[in-house]
Amino acid sequence: MQRVAQIVGLAPEAVTRYQELHASVWPDVLRTIHACGIRNYSIFLREPELLLFAYFEYIGEDYEADQAAMAADPVTQEWWQLTMPMQRPLEGRAEGDWWAVLPEVFHVD
Incomplete structure (x- = not known):
């Protein structure tokens, strides 16, 4: 199992819409994420940045x-x-x- 952490900015005018979309992610998108070996997927928003x-x-x-399959x-x-x-x-x-x-610098189970 490989842990992956990533970060990206969010446009100020998009905060509400982004949250709305992720409150009800399309089932086919979720199936593809799962089929491509991704588990325990979370996205967090840091404000005010x-x-x-x-x-x-x-x-x-x-x-x-698997990433190429997802992208295809x-x-x-869409x-x-x-x-x-x-x-x-x-x-x-x-x-x-x-x-x-983001590189992992510490982990404990």
């Missing part, structure tokens, strides 16, 4: 292939067309990343 922090656990065997899913693409314009990627993220990946 308007930073979204996401955490999930990946239980699959090929993270890149038409319903997920979902991202709604949510991505609300987000503000941070400077310094890895090339090709939308959300900046």
Whole structure:
């Protein structure tokens, strides 16, 4: 199992709509997330900075292939067309990343 933490900004005018969308995520999007090996997925909002922090656990065997499968899913693409314009990627993220990946510095079970 691989733990993943990510961060991205959120546009001030999008806070309410972003929360509304995530209060009732489309079932097909949730099925794709699950099919791609993602479990225990949470997104948190830090105000007043308007930073979204996401955490999930990946239980699959090929993270890149599963991420590509998710990106190829038409319903997920439609979902991202709604949510991505609300987000503000941070400077310094890895090339090709939308959300900046955070390195794990501590974990205890």
